[in-house]
Amino acid sequence: MSWTDMAVGGRILVVDDAMENIQILHAALQDEHEVLFAMDGPRALEIARKQRPDLILLDAVMPGMDGYAVCRELFASPETADIPVIFVTALKSPEDETRALGAGAADFISKPVNAAVVRARVRTQLTVKRQRDALRALILLDPLTGVANRRAFDERVEMEWRRCGRAQLAVSLLMVDIDHFKLYNDHYGHPAGDATLVQVARAMRNAAGRSQDLVARYGGEEFAILLPQLEEQGATGVARRLMHELEMLDIPHAASPTNQRLTVSIGIAAMVPGEHSQPGDLVQVADALLYQAKADGRNRYRTSTG
Numbered sequence: 001m002s003w004t005d006m007a008v009g010g011r012i013l014v015v016d017d018a019m020e021n022i023q024i025l026h027a028a029l030q031d032e033h034e035v036l037f038a039m040d041g042p043r044a045l046e047i048a049r050k051q052r053p054d055l056i057l058l059d060a061v062m063p064g065m066d067g068y069a070v071c072r073e074l075f076a077s078p079e080t081a082d083i084p085v086i087f088v089t090a091l092k093s094p095e096d097e098t099r100a101l102g103a104g105a106a107d108f109i110s111k112p113v114n115a116a117v118v119r120a121r122v123r124t125q126l127t128v129k130r131q132r133d134a135l136r137a138l139i140l141l142d143p144l145t146g147v148a149n150r151r152a153f154d155e156r157v158e159m160e161w162r163r164c165g166r167a168q169l170a171v172s173l174l175m176v177d178i179d180h181f182k183l184y185n186d187h188y189g190h191p192a193g194d195a196t197l198v199q200v201a202r203a204m205r206n207a208a209g210r211s212q213d214l215v216a217r218y219g220g221e222e223f224a225i226l227l228p229q230l231e232e233q234g235a236t237g238v239a240r241r242l243m244h245e246l247e248m249l250d251i252p253h254a255a256s257p258t259n260q261r262l263t264v265s266i267g268i269a270a271m272v273p274g275e276h277s278q279p280g281d282l283v284q285v286a287d288a289l290l291y292q293a294k295a296d297g298r299n300r301y302r303t304s305t306g
């Protein structure tokens, strides 16, 4: 696909408190796009989080939560921060336009809308978003497994640490390391090792399925699973699910001195971010517990409570 082919068909969320306006935009966009709609701010945020639209057309003036407040919430959350927003509003002054762009909007369309203009502006924003997503994938994803890379993990752990700190909620982290992977490579060959890393990464994604969870390749055969807003007990559940997934995969590891199939060891740390702690502390604790799990015989998890 070339850069210019990237605009075709997207999922667009239209937010307006008047059904009539939603119908006009729906009619303008439905031939090319999937159109979702919401009639107030809280519902718009819920749909944005659950259905991940490619673009949001947002009315600035709505009763209760207005468009600017919706925009702030969208940009504050890692799950929705990347969704571009076009303000669609009857407000026309340069101040209104500047305020919308200042709130992070990608563009601004005045009511009454012209269908051809809406289609053209939507196409432009979708192209820009897809180009940006492609670049972000190059920068932030591990090319072998498709999960986040170390750089993405470092960015995200800082963000979640601040977010959970404000809300005084726990952040959990699993550090996961494949057992005797050097022997696996030596026995089955490096390409088989690569294929196994892909399978293990997929098992981790299955085990940590909430939209805010992040699976990252931390180093060669070491992975990190970041679990915001989850206490140790929930994190332990994720570790168990991962071990179960691997059991189901049943990948032979004939060279392993500890088990005949591929296993992992896991260190689990859970903390409520405080004034005197940093994300590095979370990584350090999880790493130490991973080391403990290895020392205790592998194929197990360790938490600070046992």
Ligand SMILES: Nc1nc2c(ncn2[C@@H]2O[C@H](COP(=O)(O)OP(=O)(O)OP(=O)(O)O)[C@@H](O)[C@H]2O)c(=O)[nH]1
Binding pocket: 144, 177, 178, 179, 180, 181, 182, 183, 185, 189, 190, 191, 192, 193, 194, 197, 219, 220, 221, 294, 298
């Ligand atoms: N196939 C493959 N192997 C990798 C990749 N990245 C790292 N490795 C291998 O992972 C192995 C890690 O080995 P070690 O750190 O000695 O640990 P281990 O053999 O897993 O032993 P324990 O962790 O103590 O259970 C090395 O042999 C690396 O070559 C990769 O991208 N592909």
